[in-house]
Amino acid sequence: MRAKQLEDYLHGHIPLSRAMAVRVAQADDDCVVLEAPLAPNINHHATVFGGSASALAILAGWSLLHTRLSAHGPHAQLVIQRNSVEYERPLTGAFSARATFTAASDWDSFVALLRRRGRSRITVPAVLLSQGLEAGRFSGQFVALADGAGP
Numbered sequence: 274m275r276a277k278q279l280e281d282y283l284h285g286h287i288p289l290s291r292a293m294a295v296r297v298a299q300a301d302d303d304c305v306v307l308e309a310p311l312a313p314n315i316n317h318h319a320t321v322f323g324g325s326a327s328a329l330a331i332l333a334g335w336s337l338l339h340t341r342l343s344a345h346g347p348h349a350q351l352v353i354q355r356n357s358v359e360y361e362r363p364l365t366g367a368f369s370a371r372a373t374f375t376a377a378s379d380w381d382s383f384v385a386l387l388r389r390r391g392r393s394r395i396t397v398p399a400v401l402l403s404q405g406l407e408a409g410r411f412s413g414q415f416v417a418l419a420d421g422a423g424p
Contacts, residue, residue, distance in 0.1 A: 276300045279336055290332055293325055297336070298369065302344060305337040308369040321364035326401055330411035331356060333372035334397035338415055341380070347388055349417040354394065356413035364403035370411065372399040383417070391419040 280297040283290040294313050299306040307329055314325035331353055338351050374380055379395060387393035394416050401409035 279305070279340060282339075283332065283336065287332065289328060293328065295329065295332060299371075300336065300340050302341050304371060304373045305333050305340060306369055306371045307333045307336065308367060310367050311365075314368075318363070319365075321368050321403065323358075323360065326360070326364055326368060326370075326409060327356070327358050327411070329368065330358060330370040330372070330399040330401060330409075331413055333370035333399045334411070334413045334415060337372040337374070337397055338395070338417070342417070347384070347419055349387060349419050352416050352418075354414045354416045356411060358401070358409055358411045360401075360409040362403075362406065362408045364401065364408045366404050368401060368403040368408065370399045370401055372397055372411075387417050387419055393417050 276297040276299060279300045283295060292313060293309050296308045298308050309329055311321060314321050316322040335351055342349055375398060383393045383395040394414055396412060396414050399411040400407055401411065
């Protein structure tokens with residue numbers, strides 16, 4: 274899935290991404306980088322609202338899984354189960370979230386379990402960046418449900 278296709282998908286299916294003015298800077302099997310400007314995500318301290326930073330990281334992790342599953346299957350519904358964000362510094366301008374896989378074996382185990390049981394979990398990390406500096410770390414556990422598997 275190309276960056277523009279992913280961006281169009283996000284804006285069309287997840288309205289928050291459009292409201293946040295999310296832009297897909299990179300989208301491939303191994304990494305998704307999403308960017309957003311400060312203006313629609315600003316808080317009362319003139320920095321990025323923590324909820325916007327968390328949402329961008331969730332979107333990046335979800336998009337990484339969506340991109341890879343769209344390209345290689347199996348087809349599944351993806352949802353976030355739990356997440357945590359540790360902020361190291363304020364995000365003072367445009368910001369980004371870069372999601373990657375920790376290890377190739379994580380993906381292989383995730384897909385094998387999804388094919389065998391119709392549901393699977395995987396943890397995806399992301400790094401939040403602002404002004405070229407690391408500003409936070411995200412960890413999200415996502416659940417995939419194969420079509421017809423139900424909750």
